[in-house]
Amino acid sequence: MKIRVLSATLVAVLSVSWAVPQPALAFTVIDPANLVQNTLTAIRTLEQINNQIRQLQNEAQMLTNQARNLEKLDFNVVNRLRSTLATTDRLIAEARGLAYDVQSMDQEFARLYPEQYAATVSGNQMYRDAREHWQNTLDGLHTAMRMQAQVSQNLTQDESALADLVSQSQSATGALQAMQATNQLLALQAKQSIQAQQLQLTQDRAASLELARQAAAVERGREVQRRFLGSGTAYTPYPVDFYSY
Structure with missing residues (x-):
């Protein structure tokens, strides 16, 4: 026009x-x-x-x-996440009692929690086993409580990392920075999931040790009764209440 x-x-x-x-x-x-x-x-x-x-x-x-x-995000919380996971890993590695290794645990469990006591097992040995059952249960509860305390402490660090990542994500100037911030948020979520699994593992282990202790106490009581009635090796009483362990 x-x-x-x-x-x-x-x-x-x-x-x-x-x-x-x-x-x-x-x-x-x-x-x-x-x-x-x-x-x-x-x-x-x-x-x-x-x-x-x-x-x-x-x-x-x-x-x-x-x-x-294409500008990269000059911020990374991965090392912080690894550090908090390392603390919970260390607690599991320090756990006493039955080992977390499958092969070692199978051997120890078969020795300490037999399906049936042999007639050759002395009353004194059963007492020592009962004491070890109680100690394993106590150690399992201690490990679970240590893990709970550590996870509680880690939550403070996780909240700080989350706040930093959200701030970085909101202030991202490009797609790559936003993607990297999102990936780190996903890493934080994965870390918390792993930590929750570790906590659940120690709690379930403590509960399993208590159930194993109770099952062993039942078998021990059956064997004590059998020996008391005169079948098999004569039972020599000890000044210990077996049912208290």
Whole structure:
């Protein structure tokens, strides 16, 4: 529309100029059609240049955005998460009583919690086993309570890490920074899940040790009664209440 208006204006101006009488010596031959065509060409060329400038500006902005999207997040909580997990791992490694290793645990469990006492097992040995059953249960409860205390302490650190990650995520200037902040938030969630499993493991272990102690006490009582009635090896009483362990 602008080109058409400008063209019409040029034609009108040229027509007026052509109609004005010119001195004979200053007479100049002007082709109005050629002048209009040249002007239109110049206008189109100018518009093309403007379009190219706008395109270059858009490309420059796009490159700026890409550079911003590729900018890395200068923040990492992974070492903090590993540190808190290491504390709970250490508590499990320090646990006394039955080992967490499957093979070692099977051997110890078979020795301490037999399905049936052999006639050759003395009353004194049963007393020592009962004492060890009680100690294993106590150790299991102690480990579970230590784990509970440590997890409670870790929650404070987790809350601090969460606040930092949310702040980093909200202030992220590009897609990569936002993605890295999100990944670290997922890492925090995974760490808390692992920690919860560790806590559940120690609690279930303490409960299992208590159930094993009770089962062993029942078998020990059956064997004591059998020996008291005179079947098998004679039972020699000890000043210990077996049912208290």
